[in-house]
Amino acid sequence: MRVKNALMLVLTAFIWGTAFVAQSVGMDYLGPFTFNGVRSLIGGIALLPCILLLKRWSREEPEETHCKENRKDLILGGTVCGLLLFGASSLQQIGIQYTTAGKAGFITAFYIVIVPVLGIFLKKRIGWKVWAAVVIALVGLYFLCITESFTIGKGDALIFLCALVFSLHILVIDYFAPRADGVVMSCIQFFVCGIVSLPFMFLTETPTIEGILAGGVPLLYAGVLSCGVAYTLQIIGQKNVNPAVASLILSLESCFSVLAGWLILGENLSVRETAGCILMFAAIILAQLPDKKK
Numbered sequence: 001m002r003v004k005n006a007l008m009l010v011l012t013a014f015i016w017g018t019a020f021v022a023q024s025v026g027m028d029y030l031g032p033f034t035f036n037g038v039r040s041l042i043g044g045i046a047l048l049p050c051i052l053l054l055k056r057w058s059r060e061e062p063e064e065t066h067c068k069e070n071r072k073d074l075i076l077g078g079t080v081c082g083l084l085l086f087g088a089s090s091l092q093q094i095g096i097q098y099t100t101a102g103k104a105g106f107i108t109a110f111y112i113v114i115v116p117v118l119g120i121f122l123k124k125r126i127g128w129k130v131w132a133a134v135v136i137a138l139v140g141l142y143f144l145c146i147t148e149s150f151t152i153g154k155g156d157a158l159i160f161l162c163a164l165v166f167s168l169h170i171l172v173i174d175y176f177a178p179r180a181d182g183v184v185m186s187c188i189q190f191f192v193c194g195i196v197s198l199p200f201m202f203l204t205e206t207p208t209i210e211g212i213l214a215g216g217v218p219l220l221y222a223g224v225l226s227c228g229v230a231y232t233l234q235i236i237g238q239k240n241v242n243p244a245v246a247s248l249i250l251s252l253e254s255c256f257s258v259l260a261g262w263l264i265l266g267e268n269l270s271v272r273e274t275a276g277c278i279l280m281f282a283a284i285i286l287a288q289l290p291d292k293k294k
Helices: 003-026 032-057 064-095 101-108 111-122 128-145 154-179 182-204 209-214 216-237 243-250 253-264 271-288
Strands: none
Touching (some): 003 032, 003 101, 003 216, 003 253, 032 182, 032 216, 111 128
């Protein structure tokens, strides 16, 4: 794997991890649906110039016989991904109000273990390492989210549901990605997510121009960098890279979220919660280790 590709993926993980801080700060000015709606629309707009640049770099034209099929898969994939992204990001944005950015980052990263488990229903073989990772991650999640009085925080539960929806989102992308342009499909999903957020934004919240302007920095960071730039870096960085290795690098997002919460927001984890984070990160690594070739 080229060093350049690895650095792109590390930068992607860094942007996604630190975006949890932007999301947490953004809640001081905006409601969850307003933040997600505006953020997603910004992300879709930010991807438009990226699409134009990528089309200029790629001189290959698709065959006419496949244009209609590709367009159908592109629209369907983008729409389904946008709806799932709306559900996951809404749960995450609401849940982050009741937990720390660091814990939210780690629990969200649990999707890396959930995805192969959901693969059972798609008749995909699950190895012993994945099952071991699931057990370790569940223990880590217990230490991280459940207090000694056996109570689960509201925010932790919502973030875990967000991880489940993100798992479905990843499986849908896995199905449509080979059939459509990944960056264009991502652009469609951001616009779908933003548009679907609008009615919830006006029905449940009172968005104001002043609030949007006050939360401009977190919105731009989460929209332009987390959505637009990071996704483009992931697409380019994963080219000719082993998916297991790429996923392992991207899972560093959870570590960056904890570090960012500690450095910027002054968040602290107890010894019990730190042990939970270590166990969950160990499970993430174990689940992504490639099998030895016979």
